[in-house]
Each structure stands twice: as structure tokens, then as C-alpha cells.
Amino acid sequence: MTQKSPLAWLGGKSRLADQIIERMPPHETYCEVFAGAAWVLFKKPESKVEIINDINSELTNLYRCVKHHLAEVVLQFRWMLVARDDFDRFLRTPADSLTDIQRAARFFYLAKSSFGAKIHKPTFGIAATGAPRLNLLRIEEELSDAHARLARVFIENRPFDQVLQRFDRPGTLFYVDPPYWGCEKDYGEGLFTRDDFARLAALLGACKGKFILSLNDTTGVRETFRDFRIEPVKTRYSISGTAKQEVGEVLITNFKPGRSG
Numbered sequence: 001m002t003q004k005s006p007l008a009w010l011g012g013k014s015r016l017a018d019q020i021i022e023r024m025p026p027h028e029t030y031c032e033v034f035a036g037a038a039w040v041l042f043k044k045p046e047s048k049v050e051i052i053n054d055i056n057s058e059l060t061n062l063y064r065c066v067k068h069h070l071a072e073v074v075l076q077f078r079w080m081l082v083a084r085d086d087f088d089r090f091l092r093t094p095a096d097s098l099t100d101i102q103r104a105a106r107f108f109y110l111a112k113s114s115f116g117a118k119i120h121k122p123t124f125g126i127a128a129t130g131a132p133r134l135n136l137l138r139i140e141e142e143l144s145d146a147h148a149r150l151a152r153v154f155i156e157n158r159p160f161d162q163v164l165q166r167f168d169r170p171g172t173l174f175y176v177d178p179p180y181w182g183c184e185k186d187y188g189e190g191l192f193t194r195d196d197f198a199r200l201a202a203l204l205g206a207c208k209g210k211f212i213l214s215l216n217d218t219t220g221v222r223e224t225f226r227d228f229r230i231e232p233v234k235t236r237y238s239i240s241g242t243a244k245q246e247v248g249e250v251l252i253t254n255f256k257p258g259r260s261g
């Protein structure tokens, strides 16, 4: 059952997901190390064991609450409006002053309403040319689909290196989607640094399982991951309705990708 992620996310792979999925080899355990909006998980067929991980604890709390407390999360949106005042109020409210369910609703509201799906230092997204991304009439439907898809998915909230080491075995397929080269700070200061690309390459080099890594096609990326198979792919991206730009990306693997395994 192929689905959509309920979230828009900076660097989200909604347009690249199909190309990634068709290159997946057979596997038992599927692990998304940098899950974000988890577009690949939501679009791909279910694997025997599935894990999504992200260092952003507001995001992983949202997934956990949608998985375990769907009705309560949906209820939070009952009297809400899409309005700059509400956006600013959520932004001012410290997450640790809220219950987990309130935190999940706050985060979903901010992520859906921010310009360009930027969750680090977000600003209210509004345009004369498009309806708001947060459709309050469809919250229950969108989150119910996500609830069903997440029912048997493990949700982790750890740094990438711990997850790569913890779940590595011969039957594991990692999908690895770190911040783009040159955009290391896009998700918050100090979460991922330029040096982490080399650490990632070393961990992937020692991997017993298989991996698909997606990144932007830059000299630094090609140099750092030169020991693996690097395949250029093309996709088109836009930020909040602006003209779509063609960007060069690469899929990096430690196996020869076939069509659908």
C-alpha cells in the first residue's frame, strides 16, 4: 500500500522516493537512519522489520503519538485555525511545558504551516497563490493513514552513528538521507557537521548490511564516498510553489542496484 507522508520536510524525498524504492535489494530489516518525513517508508511496501530514526525529538514524539494516541492527537485540532497568531503562539510555547500529545499537535501545526517546511527557525508560510498546506478538514484522514502505516514500525530518537551500529546485520537495508553537503546546519546547530560525512563513510564502509545513501552531487560528496558505487539521478524541487529547479543528486550504494531487488 503506497502512501504519502503526512509531513512536508526540508530535503524530503517525495520526488526521489520511487527511484530509491526500485533500487532496493531483498532485505529483512529496513532502517531509515535520518527519517525526517520518511517519504520512502510511507511509499514503499512493508518489510518484515522496520525502524525509523531521527535526532529531532519533537518529530519522533509526533510519530509515537500518531502511532499510539491517534484520536487524542486529532482532537487537539478541533478548534484550531490556520493563522499567523496561532503559529506565533505555538512558536513561543516551550515544548517541555506541554504533554506529549500537545507537543505532537504543536509540532505538526508548525511543520505544516512553516515556509518551505523549514522547522529550524520556522516562519509562517502564506501566499496569495495557494491554500495552506495544513488542511484542518483532512487531519483525521491524513493522520489515520500514518497511524496504520506506523503500527508495526519501531521509532528511534538517536544520533545516526548509534543507529547504524545497533541495527547492522547482513539482512539489514539502511536508507541514509543526511543533510545535504553544504546544508549541514539546516535542521539545527551542531546536529550534523561537515566532519560527520567522513564518519558516516567509515561506518558505512564497515557495514555488514546494505545501504542506499542519497546526497547532492558535489565534489565533496564524490570524494568522501569514492569507495562506493555512485549513481547520478535527477529530480525537480521547489520551495513553496516557486519555480521547480532541476537538481543533481546521487544515490550511493554498497551493492549493484537492480530494478525491484
Ligand SMILES: C[S@@+](CC[C@H](N)C(=O)[O-])C[C@H]1O[C@@H](n2cnc3c(N)ncnc32)[C@H](O)[C@@H]1O
Pocket (backbone or CB within 6 Å): 009, 010, 011, 012, 013, 014, 033, 034, 035, 036, 037, 038, 039, 040, 053, 054, 055, 056, 158, 159, 160, 161, 177, 178, 179, 180, 187, 191, 192
Ligand atoms: C534530509 S532530512 C531527511 C528527509 C527524509 N528522507 C524525508 O523524505 O523527509 C535529514 C534529517 O536528518 C536529521 N538529522 C540531522 N542530524 C542528525 C543526526 N546526527 N542523527 C540523526 N538524524 C539527524 C534531521 O533532523 C532531518 O530530519
